[in-house]
Amino acid sequence: AQTVTQSQPEMSVQEAETVTLSCTYDTSESDYYLFWYKQPPSRQMILVIRQEAYKQQNATENRFSVNFQKAAKSFSLKISDSQLGDAAMYFCAYRSDQGGSEKLVFGKGTKLTVNP
Amino acid sequence: SQTIHQWPATLVQPVGSPLSLECTVEGTSNPNLYWYRQAAGRGLQLLFYSVGIGQISSEVPQNLSASRPQDRQFILSSKKLLLSDSGFYLCAWSVGLALNEQFFGPGTRLTVL
Numbered sequence: 001a002q003t004v005t006q007s008q009p010e011m012s013v014q015e016a017e018t019v020t021l022s023c024t025y026d027t028s029e030s031d032y033y034l035f036w037y038k039q040p041p042s043r044q045m046i047l048v049i050r051q052e053a054y055k056q057q058n059a060t061e062n063r064f065s066v067n068f069q070k071a072a073k074s075f076s077l078k079i080s081d082s083q084l085g086d087a088a089m090y091f092c093a094y095r096s097d098q099g100g101s102e103k104l105v106f107g108k109g110t111k112l113t114v115n116p
Numbered sequence: 117s118q119t120i121h122q123w124p125a126t127l128v129q130p131v132g133s134p135l136s137l138e139c140t141v142e143g144t145s146n147p148n149l150y151w152y153r154q155a156a157g158r159g160l161q162l163l164f165y166s167v168g169i170g171q172i173s174s175e176v177p178q179n180l181s182a183s184r185p186q187d188r189q190f191i192l193s194s195k196k197l198l199l200s201d202s203g204f205y206l207c208a209w210s211v212g213l214a215l216n217e218q219f220f221g222p223g224t225r226l227t228v229l
Contacts (some may be wrong), residue, residue, distance in 0.1 A: 045220035
């Protein structure tokens with residue numbers, strides 16, 4: 001079974017600075033998808049960024065980018081120019097590409113605090 | 117546009133009482149539907165998912181059950197709640213390919229006393 005590990009329960013960053021959140025996963029599959037979700041205090045889960053495992057190029061969405069290292073099974077999230085609104089729980093998630101495997105496997109999350 | 121609704125938003129129930137949480141999706145057809153539970157300080161745990169009406173897959177043995185009586189309706193139930201059922205319950209939907217994101221509802225905070 002696949003597992004997702006987020007080794008940083010909490011992180012903090014100064015406004016306008018850059019922070020990197022770590023995520024590692026364990027799988028025997030070669031094709032899969034990885035996601036970062038954000039959960040602000042409102043508890044609404046919001047997709048931040050996603051990556052297909054077959055793509056070598058790291059995904060980027062505005063101030064958010066990932067460092068995907070397939071061999072190391074690592075999928076870190078970098079937030080540049082941090083803003084107060086980035087404060088939230090961040091969850092890394094894995095989804096298999098195999099048919100019938102519809103579920104997302106989540107890590108336990110990292111709580112990000114942004115200091116003004 | 118698609119929207120997902122969950123109710124109630126909060127619920128306080130005594131141990132041993134029944135439970136019914138409802139999730140409905142609008143603006144899409146034949147979605148995959150999911151129930152997650154988020155315990156305090158922990159990540160999301162998938163409880164059930166459904167790829168069609170009447171089709172339910174259970175991920176963990178537990179005190180809960182799920183049903184999908186209509187294409188865009190997903191219900192989480194229990195006959196007798198346990199203290200350990202307390203948590204934040206999220207419903208989600210997706211369509212199409214595995215790359216497609218799951219869209220989450222606003223959640224239900226359940227407290228079992």
